[in-house]
Amino acid sequence: MVSRPSSADAPGLDAQQYVQGGATQTAVKILVVGHFAVGKTTFIGSISEIEPLSTEETMTRVAAAVDDLKGVRGKTTTTVAMDFGRLTLSERVVLYLFGTPGQLRFVQMWEDMARGALGALILVDPERLADSFAVIDLIEQYGLDYAIAVNHFDGNPLRAEAALREALDLLDDTPVVTCDARDEKSSAAALTTLVRYLLDRAS
Numbered sequence: 001m002v003s004r005p006s007s008a009d010a011p012g013l014d015a016q017q018y019v020q021g022g023a024t025q026t027a028v029k030i031l032v033v034g035h036f037a038v039g040k041t042t043f044i045g046s047i048s049e050i051e052p053l054s055t056e057e058t059m060t061r062v063a064a065a066v067d068d069l070k071g072v073r074g075k076t077t078t079t080v081a082m083d084f085g086r087l088t089l090s091e092r093v094v095l096y097l098f099g100t101p102g103q104l105r106f107v108q109m110w111e112d113m114a115r116g117a118l119g120a121l122i123l124v125d126p127e128r129l130a131d132s133f134a135v136i137d138l139i140e141q142y143g144l145d146y147a148i149a150v151n152h153f154d155g156n157p158l159r160a161e162a163a164l165r166e167a168l169d170l171l172d173d174t175p176v177v178t179c180d181a182r183d184e185k186s187s188a189a190a191l192t193t194l195v196r197y198l199l200d201r202a203s
């Protein structure tokens with residue numbers, strides 16, 4: 001049985017709070033965004049403690065006329081609605097992860113998905129930095145605080161953080177972490193960095 005508590009228990013987190021099994025839990029909505037094929041679905045799949053909801057559809061030759069297929073690395077499916085997963089970060093904080101679709105034709109959905117989110121984790125491919133400019137602009141337009149998670153694909157050289165910051169024109173306090181979206185621990189570390197930053201900002 002889940003019920004709402006009468007008093008706030010997690011200072012600084014403007015999010016839904018519930019009492020479950022006697023403990024107050026704060027449910028935090030986090031947006032996982034990034035351009036096409038950057039690894040959003042992989043990221044949520046690697047970390048969700050529930051079977052992740054995914055809405056993958058096969059990419060067809062017909063869709064190739066409208067979709068961006070560059071840099072796909074043998075990818076055969078694409079997200080057509082959203083990814084959803086959950087991660088209990090601590091006894092008190094539960095993250096609800098909403099992954100956006102990456103194809104430009106679905107970008108109108110992002111604004112709706114951003115509503116109520118405490119912040120965003122922006123996945124970035126270091127080999128396709130320019131593709132992240134529009135993503136960062138949109139998240140800033142929605143007024144969401146964010147952290148950058150550089151998804152390090154195999155074989156790509158690691159880039160210096162300073163060069164990435166300059167290329168992406170980031171503020172000094174915007175967190176930048178390197179992750180492997182396929183790796184649970186690495187994905188958890190990226191989310192922890194984001195949540196710490198959001199808490200700092202809130203307080």
Ligand SMILES: Nc1nc2c(ncn2[C@@H]2O[C@H](COP(=O)(O)OP(=O)(O)OP(=O)(O)O)[C@@H](O)[C@H]2O)c(=O)[nH]1
Pocket residue numbers: 034035036037038039040041042043072073074075077078079100101102103151152153154179180181182
């Ligand atoms: N080598 C390597 N491959 C990765 C990594 N992360 C994701 N991939 C692969 O990259 C491809 C894209 O991953 P997805 O998770 O589908 O990307 P997405 O951002 O959800 O894609 P869309 O929803 O279509 O925008 C898949 O083939 C993954 O297996 C990584 O860190 N290293």
Ligand SMILES: [Mg+2]
Pocket residue numbers: 040041042078079083100101102
């Ligand atoms: Mg996807």
